[in-house]
Amino acid sequence: MVRTRTEIPPSAAGPRGWLRRVHAALAVATAVSAAAVAAPAAAFTVFACEPEWAALARALLPQARVHVATTAQQDPHHIEARPALIAQLRGADLAACTGASLEAGWLPTLQQRAGNPRVQDGAPGMFYAADHVILIDVPQRGAAALATPFAGDVHAEGNPHLHADPRRLLEAARALAAQVQALQPAQAGAVGERLARLESRLQARIGDWERRAAPLRGRAVAVQHGSLAYLWRWLGLVPVADLEPVPGMAPTPGHLQRVLQALRPKPPLAIVVARHQDPRPGRWLAAQLGGSVPLLVLPATVPDDSAPDAIEDWFEQMLQALLKAAGG
Amino acid sequence: MAFRSLSHRSILALVAGVAALAGLSPAAQAQPRQPGWELGGVLDVAATSREVAFGQRDKGLGLGHSDVSLRGPLGRALSAQFTLAAHTHDGKLEAEIEEAWVETRTLPAGLQLRLGRFAAQVGRLNEQHPHADDFVERPLLHRAFLGGHWFDDGLRLNWTAPTDVYLRLGAEVMRGHQLVHEVASARSPGAFTLNARTGGDLGVGSSWQLGLSWLHNRREAEPEDPAAPHEHEAHGAHFSGKRTALVDLTWKWAPQGNNRQRQLAISTEIARIRGINRHDTGTQRHAAGTLSVVWRHTQAWEFGLRTDWLLADHPHLADFEPLRLREQALTVAWKPTHAQALRLQFTTQRDALDVDDAARRSVQLQYVLSFGAHGAHSY
Numbered sequence: 001m002v003r004t005r006t007e008i009p010p011s012a013a014g015p016r017g018w019l020r021r022v023h024a025a026l027a028v029a030t031a032v033s034a035a036a037v038a039a040p041a042a043a044f045t046v047f048a049c050e051p052e053w054a055a056l057a058r059a060l061l062p063q064a065r066v067h068v069a070t071t072a073q074q075d076p077h078h079i080e081a082r083p084a085l086i087a088q089l090r091g092a093d094l095a096a097c098t099g100a101s102l103e104a105g106w107l108p109t110l111q112q113r114a115g116n117p118r119v120q121d122g123a124p125g126m127f128y129a130a131d132h133v134i135l136i137d138v139p140q141r142g143a144a145a146l147a148t149p150f151a152g153d154v155h156a157e158g159n160p161h162l163h164a165d166p167r168r169l170l171e172a173a174r175a176l177a178a179q180v181q182a183l184q185p186a187q188a189g190a191v192g193e194r195l196a197r198l199e200s201r202l203q204a205r206i207g208d209w210e211r212r213a214a215p216l217r218g219r220a221v222a223v224q225h226g227s228l229a230y231l232w233r234w235l236g237l238v239p240v241a242d243l244e245p246v247p248g249m250a251p252t253p254g255h256l257q258r259v260l261q262a263l264r265p266k267p268p269l270a271i272v273v274a275r276h277q278d279p280r281p282g283r284w285l286a287a288q289l290g291g292s293v294p295l296l297v298l299p300a301t302v303p304d305d306s307a308p309d310a311i312e313d314w315f316e317q318m319l320q321a322l323l324k325a326a327g328g
Numbered sequence: 329m330a331f332r333s334l335s336h337r338s339i340l341a342l343v344a345g346v347a348a349l350a351g352l353s354p355a356a357q358a359q360p361r362q363p364g365w366e367l368g369g370v371l372d373v374a375a376t377s378r379e380v381a382f383g384q385r386d387k388g389l390g391l392g393h394s395d396v397s398l399r400g401p402l403g404r405a406l407s408a409q410f411t412l413a414a415h416t417h418d419g420k421l422e423a424e425i426e427e428a429w430v431e432t433r434t435l436p437a438g439l440q441l442r443l444g445r446f447a448a449q450v451g452r453l454n455e456q457h458p459h460a461d462d463f464v465e466r467p468l469l470h471r472a473f474l475g476g477h478w479f480d481d482g483l484r485l486n487w488t489a490p491t492d493v494y495l496r497l498g499a500e501v502m503r504g505h506q507l508v509h510e511v512a513s514a515r516s517p518g519a520f521t522l523n524a525r526t527g528g529d530l531g532v533g534s535s536w537q538l539g540l541s542w543l544h545n546r547r548e549a550e551p552e553d554p555a556a557p558h559e560h561e562a563h564g565a566h567f568s569g570k571r572t573a574l575v576d577l578t579w580k581w582a583p584q585g586n587n588r589q590r591q592l593a594i595s596t597e598i599a600r601i602r603g604i605n606r607h608d609t610g611t612q613r614h615a616a617g618t619l620s621v622v623w624r625h626t627q628a629w630e631f632g633l634r635t636d637w638l639l640a641d642h643p644h645l646a647d648f649e650p651l652r653l654r655e656q657a658l659t660v661a662w663k664p665t666h667a668q669a670l671r672l673q674f675t676t677q678r679d680a681l682d683v684d685d686a687a688r689r690s691v692q693l694q695y696v697l698s699f700g701a702h703g704a705h706s707y
């Protein structure tokens with residue numbers, strides 16, 4: 001780029017200056033594209049919107065290059081369409097995302113800016129987990145249409161945080177494997193074997209988790225947002241209060257007072273907030289309840305997607321925290 | 329242009345029609361995603377104690393850049409957007425088609441072609457709708473040189489490099505009518521732009537973007553006649569010239585990259601215009617700069633500080649008058665939900681030379697409300 005710029009004579013600001021600049025830009029474009037063509041064929045590249053899909057992609061295609069757009073420390077609803085993410089999506093052969101409008105604030109911009117035909121909606125390289133799983137908390141048909149801006153971030157498709165139910169995560173893994181197989185026919189057999197291994201491993205753990213979680217069944221939790229709604233449903237826990245007045249809205253003092261009044265007569269097992277959320281409202285509530293109710297700050301997704309047993313470790317971590325809160 | 333002054337009634341009819349359409353659109357459930365059309369609207373209302381020079385909001389209560397937008401795919405290969413925008417100006421409601429374009433989605437090699445009416449790709453902010461800004465008014469640079477928000481009829485070709493560091497090169501051919509309205513001379517097409525944009529992450533918490541833009545304008549503005557009433561053109565650029573160069577640089581940081589809770593965003597843009605008109609002796613130029621710092625303290629509270637400057641050689645018939653202005657703005661925004669923002673801004677304009685209507689102090693209160701699918705945010 002520097003070399004090309006020195007080719008512009010100092011008089012480039014003349015009447016035909018813009019034309020020279022067009023030529024300069026074209027020269028840069030040609031140089032960069034030549035460099036790109038000369039580079040060796042890159043590995044199959046996956047763009048994962050959230051870490052759980054990165055973990056699955058790594059399990060199915062260990063040799064793939066995987067970019068992860070978000071971490072457990074970040075709120076997946078509110079990610080900026082940063083230049084780095086556009087560049088990553090530009091080079092992706094497959095984009096694995098949650099869908100159900102979870103990424104509505106940033107993924108469409110990335111898709112539009114990246115100009116990568118492989119990962120446009122409807123293309124074989126675009127995977128939305130929510131398209132393959134039945135979602136919970138789906139608003140009634142009329143309710144979604146009538147939703148006002150004051151109702152908060154209500155997703156017409158239902159709660160998108162489906163990965164917190166390992167059975168649904170497995171369903172999504174099967175669909176993702178099928179899509180990977182279609183994109184990489186030469187790898188189809190190997191991907192199928194890895195999926196089978198993942199399934200048997202996870203199925204065994206699901207049985208174990210469900211047995212150990214038996215004492216949690218029917219217990220109440222106070223939550224902040226529906227990030228772990230699928231986990232509660234799966235383990236039979238009951239989210240009795242939400243610190244958010246409406247979905248996506250930060251807790252307000254008035255609402256916290258109401259939650260406190262509602263919880264006082266029958267304190268829940270725990271107050272659970274996600275790691276990417278502000279813990280102060282939950283901390284306040286726990287203190288007001290007299291310290292008998294612990295505040296659990298849990299990662300709302302896989303904390304380290306490149307760990308070998310990333311998914312199992314995450315569920316294990318959440319279960320242990322809940323069991324500890326239950327006193328066992 | 330022909331669309332500029334729609335009557336109130338026709339706008340209301342249009343809005344009602346679009347709203348009815350929104351009510352009819354069924355919510356798809358648990359089926360494979362059919363990429364669909366999305367409808368959204370934004371209402372931007374502001375009360376202004378005193379108009380700022382080159383400002384875009386009237387004194388008193390006014391409608392800012394409010395719009396109704398429809399966007400979605402056109403088959404596999406194309407996507408399209410239609411945006412009807414309205415605002416009040418001098419007490420009158422003005423509506424215009426702000427975006428009406430089709431863009432390719434499936435060209436190979438990172439190429440994209442867009443045709444229709446859209447916001448030109450110059451500087452960082454111009455592509456963004458003004459209601460998404462962190463301040464009540466656009467930077468002085470944009471107000472003075474780009475008419476606040478320069479959208480026009482044209483053709484765009486973009487190329488995104490297949491590199492790990494983001495690099496995009498773009499070229500546009502624009503009609504230029506929305507940039508310079510009253511011309512002394514013009515050639516068609518009226519404007520060309522070139523834009524290079526690069527950026528990336530610096531670790532988990534911070535990110536940056538650098539943009540270089542070049543605008544070649546072939547519409548020479550009619551110089552002001554000092555005898556005529558001193559009336560600024562409300563739309564289009566206040567100051568123009570043949571060659572505009574813009575540089576923009578942005579750096580953002582959030583603890584652990586969690587920008588929802590806290591974020592520091594620092595952004596600057598600098599522009600210089602040369603070749604003002606046929607009387608330009610080669611020494612005249614316009615220049616402007618802006619520097620803003622915005623701190624998101626919690627999900628709901630944001631604080632912003634911005635400083636702007638403008639230097640211009642203001643054409644008067646065959647002469648030029650030096651013009652100068654500085655502006656500082658301080659803003660506090662409360663965003664109770666993602667769809668709402670209430671913003672209070674104090675603006676002061678100083679060191680004014682040849683600017684009659686500089687506002688020593690102006691207080692503005694703005695409320696922005698988004699309905700339906702709000703468009704994704706750009707960086």
